[in-house]
Amino acid sequence: MKTRRPLADSTAVHDQVYEAIRQALITGRIAPGKGVSLRSLAAELSVSPMPVRDAVRRLVAERALAINPVNKRLSVPSLSADRLEQLSMARLWVEPELAARAAARADTGLVRQLQAIDSDLDEALRLGDVDRYMAANHAFHFALYERAGAEVLLAMAGGLWLQIGPFMRVVFGRVGADVLVADRHAEAIEAIRAGDVDGARRAIAADLSEGMEKMRVAVEAAL
């Protein structure tokens, strides 16, 4: 296919490829431990290997993909209890911090936005729609975090979510989405509405802590 992209203001192909692989990783469409290749990904996405190469470099740098140091082949990082523990600790530091900063800068618009996302999340949960639940959960957290105005920390959080993505799918695959009903989102929203910075921090910390604990149990059972 020799079609050329005519304009530059449109998002570059390698960015679309990045997003496609990222989603496939998070939603578990590419299983952890599985090997992938530039050309196979390119064929699957109907693009040339070139933009895939760019996207993959980025994902490797973000540790969402691993590269075998000896034969240089690509694979999805395997899940390990050790990795999960480190990712949990890191999330448990960064994300409550982002939540606290966001709470300090929140307004009624943010509160309404979070409420809307959370009700969408509840509906997805009620319907048992795992994909929609995961999307809504991601949307909730990052709508909040973005308000913190902390670019560096936000990027760290994004990288951690990307690495944790495959773990989440394992949990859902094992126990189903219904186990995750109990979240602390309402608690967080209430704290944000009240301008309670430290309450928002605690609510998000509790939300994460409980979620990660479920993952820990699921992973331990899976290994």
Add this chain to the structure above:
Amino acid sequence: MKTRRPLADSTAVHDQVYEAIRQALITGRIAPGKGVSLRSLAAELSVSPMPVRDAVRRLVAERALAINPVNKRLSVPSLSADRLEQLSMARLWVEPELAARAAARADTGLVRQLQAIDSDLDEALRLGDVDRYMAANHAFHFALYERAGAEVLLAMAGGLWLQIGPFMRVVFGRVGADVLVADRHAEAIEAIRAGDVDGARRAIAADLSEGMEKMRVAVEAAL
């Protein structure tokens, strides 16, 4: 130049390019805010644009290089007090944690290694050799952190150092290396030798805290 790389066990060209640019960034040979280009970097390093492209993708993902979202041009991220504050907070969480974990797994070999690096560091300081000091300082911290056996956290720390690199050069450029004489390395070594995990955490936290405060002052003065 059409010379082909004959072997695959040797490090790939794009890795060498990555390391070269990384070093140039950390040591401040490429000034913050300055624009760079694939072809100029390639010419400077006497390689084709291709491996540079790979290395740059990686550096952008690690936020050691920035990419203008409108004209897609590359530049070195500018220093800002806000960015420094976030990087400081992140380092102040990750690195003491790594130090603590390393202290729990330390042996006499590590202690000797750290002592050797630290005496090299002191000599560099005495000679006023900034490059050597920075290399030794990096070596000290990461010789310690690697012992933690925490790959995820170690990678986070590495990324943070890369982002903080340009800031360090500003400090040295302004005040000279002699200001940084007072570090907490001896304190940290002693804690590690004694198996005092929390002491190691505190020593590294103090070391970082003092260093970052100096950077903060320097950056504030520079802006």
Add this chain to the structure above:
DNA sequence: TCCCAATAATTGTGATCACAGTTTTCCGAG
């Protein structure tokens, strides 16, 4: 001296090919 248009140089992006190393496939000997 100043300013604006036209040209030239430079930029990131994508496609395609070449190459060497590794992995898989496959077929025939035992």
Add this chain to the structure above:
DNA sequence: CTCGGAAAACTGTGATCACAATTATTGGGA
């Protein structure tokens, strides 16, 4: 049926070219 080795397919890497877009330069009219 099993095993081993040769051939084929596939892998990441690097070079080179094309293209559209942006930036720099230059020249001439006011």
